[in-house]
Amino acid sequence: MLISIFVPQQIHDRVSCLGLSALNNVFLKKNYMSAAAKVYKRVTTNALIEMKASGTKISMLTAYDYSMAKAVDAANIDVILVGDSASNVMSGHETTLPITVDQMIYHASAVVNAVKRALVVVDLPFGSYQSDPKEALRSSIRIMKEAGAHAVKIEGGAEIKDSMVRILKAGIPVMGHLGLTPQSIYKFGTYTVRAREEAEAEKLLEDAKLLEQLGCFALVLEKIPAALAKKVAKAVQIPVIGIGAGGDVDGQVLVLHDMLGLTTEFSPRFLRRYMHLYDQMTTAIKQYVKDVKSNDFPNKDEQY
Numbered sequence: 379m380l381i382s383i384f385v386p387q388q389i390h391d392r393v394s395c396l397g398l399s400a401l402n403n404v405f406l407k408k409n410y411m412s413a414a415a416k417v418y419k420r421v422t423t424n425a426l427i428e429m430k431a432s433g434t435k436i437s438m439l440t441a442y443d444y445s446m447a448k449a450v451d452a453a454n455i456d457v458i459l460v461g462d463s464a465s466n467v468m469s470g471h472e473t474t475l476p477i478t479v480d481q482m483i484y485h486a487s488a489v490v491n492a493v494k495r496a497l498v499v500v501d502l503p504f505g506s507y508q509s510d511p512k513e514a515l516r517s518s519i520r521i522m523k524e525a526g527a528h529a530v531k532i533e534g535g536a537e538i539k540d541s542m543v544r545i546l547k548a549g550i551p552v553m554g555h556l557g558l559t560p561q562s563i564y565k566f567g568t569y570t571v572r573a574r575e576e577a578e579a580e581k582l583l584e585d586a587k588l589l590e591q592l593g594c595f596a597l598v599l600e601k602i603p604a605a606l607a608k609k610v611a612k613a614v615q616i617p618v619i620g621i622g623a624g625g626d627v628d629g630q631v632l633v634l635h636d637m638l639g640l641t642t643e644f645s646p647r648f649l650r651r652y653m654h655l656y657d658q659m660t661t662a663i664k665q666y667v668k669d670v671k672s673n674d675f676p677n678k679d680e681q682y
């Protein structure tokens with residue numbers, strides 16, 4: 379049921395601002411009670427905040443090219459992430475570190491060309507925002523302008539505050555990313571679960587609150603204990619999207635190639651494979667090779 383209440387202008391203004399207060403939360407919850415049934419023709423950052431307020435889970439997947447993004451968008455995904463995981467799955471690098479801003483723009487513009495409904499978020503790659511806020515802004519502007527992205531994603535908390543503020547001030551929506559942040563893999567030394575220890579868990583919670591306060595519209599939490607992720611999702615009013623962070627968050631993200639079974643060497647506990655595409659593709663390609671060799675392909679109907 380939609381509860382209709384008179385909303386004074388100041389409250390209205392506060393609701394549209396991303397630094398959400400408890401008052402906004404009450405307002406949003408009342409007004410978006412029926413938003414579960416709401417159909418979004420185009421997903422915006424505000425739509426995601428509405429989804430959290432109404433208890434509607436957010437779906438997010440990666441994509442790096444036109445054809446895949448078209449299929450993902452047609453399936454009504456809410457958010458497409460042009461992740462720097464492209465470095466792994468598209469280029470075969472061991473880490474996400476080598477991918478450049480130019481390469482991210484190449485992938486992102488192909489995705490944007492395909493998408494009609496989803497919000498397209500693009501990772502700022504390693505080295506494009508850490509050194510100084512001006513460079514962070516420059517990289518973000520390039521991604522927004524040259525690729526047509528709708529938002530950027532950045533890894534880290536308090537240590538990248540100045541870059542975050544600079545980007546947000548330019549009117550560019552930012553998604554945060556905490557927990558296992560793959561760009562810091564050489565600091566961590568391992569891809570194991572983060573924030574099991576109290577000190578790291580406390581810092582993560584404080585960082586999440588800081589990112590909300592700065593004006594991030596959402597937050598990814600990667601590979602942390604489910605209980606901690608639940609605590610973070612309760613503590614902030616911006617949507618918390620998990621990967622290996624349990625079910626008590628506001629949405630889920632997976633790497634498309636992993637959930638389709640196109641990658642085979644990566645099998646963390648949190649990954650659910652919906653297909654075994656690598657095997658199916660290899661079977662189909664083997665059949666094609668056989669058909670060519672045996673002169674079965676092309677047949678009379680397959681030629682001019």
Ligand code: KIV
Nearest residue numbers: 440461462463598631
């Ligand atoms: O680059 C990526 O694919 C990501 C997701 C794992 C969240 O950052």
